[in-house]
Amino acid sequence: MADNTLMPEASQPxxxxxxxxxxxSMAKRNAIAGLLWTAPFTIGFFAFMFxxxxxxxxxxxxxVTIDIxxxxxxxxxxxxxxxxxxWNSDPYYxxxxxxxxxxxxxQIIAVLIFSYFVAFLLNQEFKGRALVRAVFFLPVILSxxxxxxxxxxxxxxxxxxELIQESNNAASSITGVLEDVLASGNGRISDLMQxxxxxxxxxxxxxxxxxxxxxxxxxxxxxxxxxxxxxSKMEGCTGWESFWKITFPMTSSLIIVNVVYSIIDFxxxxxxxxxxQVRSTMVQKMDYGQTSAMAWxxxxxxxxxxxxxxxxxxxxxxxxx
Amino acid sequence: MSYWERNRLSHGxxxxxxxxxxxxxIFRAVLLFGLCFLIVQPLLNKLSVSFMEERDLxxxxxxxxxxxxxxxxxxxxxxLIQYKTALFNTFWVSLLSSVLQIISCTMIGYGFARYKFxxxxxxxxxxxxxxxxxxQTIMSSLYLHFQFFDFVDFFxxxxxxxxxGITQVSLIGNGAAYFMLAATGMALRSGLYIFxxxxxxxxxxxxxxxxxxxxxxxxxxTFVQIMLPDARPMLTSVFLFSLVWQWxxxxxxxxxxxxxxxxxxxxxxxxxxLMDVRxxxxxxxAYGQMMTATGMLMTIAPLLILxxxxxxxxxxxxxxxxxxx
Numbered sequence: 001m002a003d004n005t006l007m008p009e010a011s012q013p014x015x016x017x018x019x020x021x022x023x024x025s026m027a028k029r030n031a032i033a034g035l036l037w038t039a040p041f042t043i044g045f046f047a048f049m050f051x052x053x054x055x056x057x058x059x060x061x062x063x064v065t066i067d068i069x070x071x072x073x074x075x076x077x078x079x080x081x082x083x084x085x086x087w088n089s090d091p092y093y094x095x096x097x098x099x100x101x102x103x104x105x106x107q108i109i110a111v112l113i114f115s116y117f118v119a120f121l122l123n124q125e126f127k128g129r130a131l132v133r134a135v136f137f138l139p140v141i142l143s144x145x146x147x148x149x150x151x152x153x154x155x156x157x158x159x160x161x162e163l164i165q166e167s168n169n170a171a172s173s174i175t176g177v178l179e180d181v182l183a184s185g186n187g188r189i190s191d192l193m194q195x196x197x198x199x200x201x202x203x204x205x206x207x208x209x210x211x212x213x214x215x216x217x218x219x220x221x222x223x224x225x226x227x228x229x230x231x232s233k234m235e236g237c238t239g240w241e242s243f244w245k246i247t248f249p250m251t252s253s254l255i256i257v258n259v260v261y262s263i264i265d266f267x268x269x270x271x272x273x274x275x276x277q278v279r280s281t282m283v284q285k286m287d288y289g290q291t292s293a294m295a296w297x298x299x300x301x302x303x304x305x306x307x308x309x310x311x312x313x314x315x316x317x318x319x320x321x
Numbered sequence: 322m323s324y325w326e327r328n329r330l331s332h333g334x335x336x337x338x339x340x341x342x343x344x345x346x347i348f349r350a351v352l353l354f355g356l357c358f359l360i361v362q363p364l365l366n367k368l369s370v371s372f373m374e375e376r377d378l379x380x381x382x383x384x385x386x387x388x389x390x391x392x393x394x395x396x397x398x399x400x401l402i403q404y405k406t407a408l409f410n411t412f413w414v415s416l417l418s419s420v421l422q423i424i425s426c427t428m429i430g431y432g433f434a435r436y437k438f439x440x441x442x443x444x445x446x447x448x449x450x451x452x453x454x455x456x457q458t459i460m461s462s463l464y465l466h467f468q469f470f471d472f473v474d475f476f477x478x479x480x481x482x483x484x485x486g487i488t489q490v491s492l493i494g495n496g497a498a499y500f501m502l503a504a505t506g507m508a509l510r511s512g513l514y515i516f517x518x519x520x521x522x523x524x525x526x527x528x529x530x531x532x533x534x535x536x537x538x539x540x541x542x543t544f545v546q547i548m549l550p551d552a553r554p555m556l557t558s559v560f561l562f563s564l565v566w567q568w569x570x571x572x573x574x575x576x577x578x579x580x581x582x583x584x585x586x587x588x589x590x591x592x593x594x595l596m597d598v599r600x601x602x603x604x605x606x607a608y609g610q611m612m613t614a615t616g617m618l619m620t621i622a623p624l625l626i627l628x629x630x631x632x633x634x635x636x637x638x639x640x641x642x643x644x645x646x
Contacts, residue, residue: 030436033540037432038444040425041515044505045447052459052466053450118356121349130632135357137628138364140562141621145569146585150617151363156378156610160366163384204359215558216517222554223521253520260452261513268455275455292458299453306449319523 060292082293096273108262110199115210119217139211213258220254249318256313260306267302274298371615378607394615401594402587402616411584419563421503422511429506430518452512464576467498499577509566514559521555561631568624584620591616
């Protein structure tokens with residue numbers, strides 16, 4: 001938000017030439033320190049990731065033919081042809097891309113609001129807080145790695161869930177009637193109502209999808225010093241004011257993390273439409289060039305979206321810089 | 322003085338305040354209970370199924386309470402997935418890689434947050450690239466890279482030019498490759514942790530460090546003694562994430578830990594392993610899935626126990642926050 005103009009520089013310039021030299025050597029030392037702190041990443045990236053990433057990107061510009069006898073493949077550079085094909089000739093790619101990005105916006109806003117709200121609740125003091133926090137940590141476990149796949153495959157448990165839902169039908173019929181009344185018709189308001197009802201109906205999906213975001217927000221809320229709230233209370237700040245003046249700015253840097261994470265998680269999870277299309281192209285057509293082109297174009301689009309969103313939100317984020 | 326007397330003296334303010342307080346906590350309790358139930362219910366279904374005998378599955382009068390209670394499923398699954406060895410291996414692998422990850426990611430995140438150096442933005446774009454590109458994309462070339470790993474020709478430059486390596490060692494199988502990735506901030510979702518910690522450190526006032534520097538504290542000591550203690554909630558959540566994701570991951574597991582039995586290795590193949598050897602008949606789908614559900618519970622349970630201990634990192638830090646404004 002605002003620059004920290006209240007705090008003067010640690011050392012005021014006494015005489016111009018000496019401070020200038022000192023400052024530049026200070027900057028140099030800081031630059032070296034920065035490079036050293038981030039050295040593990042630099043080494044790791046160039047030693048392990050750079051070549052595989054480059055190869056994969058290179059593949060998207062070439063025609064890959066598999067040589068079965070030698071257990072290898074031959075790459076032949078063909079320029080932008082793969083990209084041209086998937087953009088102009090592939091019947092599904094563009095449509096699925098637009099559809100999946102369209103769904104993303106609403107889902108992410110719902111997840112962010114929900115997770116911020118729940119994190120705020122979990123940060124308050126009440127009885128049984130440890131237990132409730134443990135329960136809200138479950139989605140993090142359940143939405144990770146192999147467990148997701150096992151869960152969606154399990155028709156036995158899905159059957160049980162349906163049975164239980166059927167026996168609960170009496171309770172849910174009130175909301176069903178309400179939905180019929182409010183969301184029927186064609187006006188803009190009933191469309192909005194329909195969207196809201198869809199969101200409410202998918203609250204389980206949202207709760208499962210926002211497990212990580214809740215924990216990130218919660219840890220952000222915990223790092224706010226209590227003394228800040230005490231000071232604001234002494235000055236006569238209401239809860240509402242202290243939320244907008246303290247809690248929200250102090251957690252704003254993590255809002256970016258959550259937005260970016262939600263976008264990337266939504267786009268690259270394995271049941272995303274584009275990702276599954278990429279996978280099926282790889283399995284069915286065995287055309288690695290086209291597959292990599294699809295994947296890399298998708299990554300580029302995600303990258304642009306992430307950069308744009310970060311740029312826009314950064315304007316409202318408060319840093320001590 | 323009784324409550325009502327105090328209420329009268331405050332012109333009804335006390336009553337209004339306590340009504341508000343109570344209604345908020347009732348609202349909160351109802352909401353949280355509902356959400357918790359929503360999250361826990363699928364797990365409860367699994368739990369009830371895991372105590373059933375096979376014939377209970379085909380009895381349509383049984384939904385969630387088993388009629389023939391048994392713990393036999395657990396012993397059988399434990400035998401099938403080599404539970405003891407797998408649990409021990411998963412435990413040390415996850416713990417070691419999360420510790421390596423947390424050290425490297427905290428350092429890198431701090432470096433990005435606090436220092437200005439040339440090409441910083443380019444390097445950070447590389448961090449974002451590692452988050453965006455899913456590991457499946459580069460799986461095959463990553464595998465080949467570690468199959469013929471070269472400690473002398475570390476960056477693979479020599480190989481790129483001449484086409485062959487100098488001293489090639491296979492690092493596949495025992496996990497050494499994965500720990501190298503973890504130590505350099507390249508492992509599963511490391512980019513996210515770097516991003517998280519960078520954002521956190523950017524939000525910490527600089528005056529804290531400046532005061533330490535003025536007092537003659539070195540850069541590393543400032544980081545360890547001033548910055549890390551305040552970051553404990555963040556570090557706890559990063560640690561928990563990396564532990565959980567490592568625990569349930571089977572992508573890197575099947576790629577780099579071939580020689581080590583992990584929990585996720587056999588979880589998917591439980592139904593196939595249930596095949597009756599004598600009659601050579603495969604198990605029914607429902608039975609296989611019942612056993613898979615049991616296996617999932619056995620995988621999740623240790624994580625929950627770990628969480629109960631680790632979450633103290635969230636709670637205690639509240640009282641210890643040391644930023645004095």
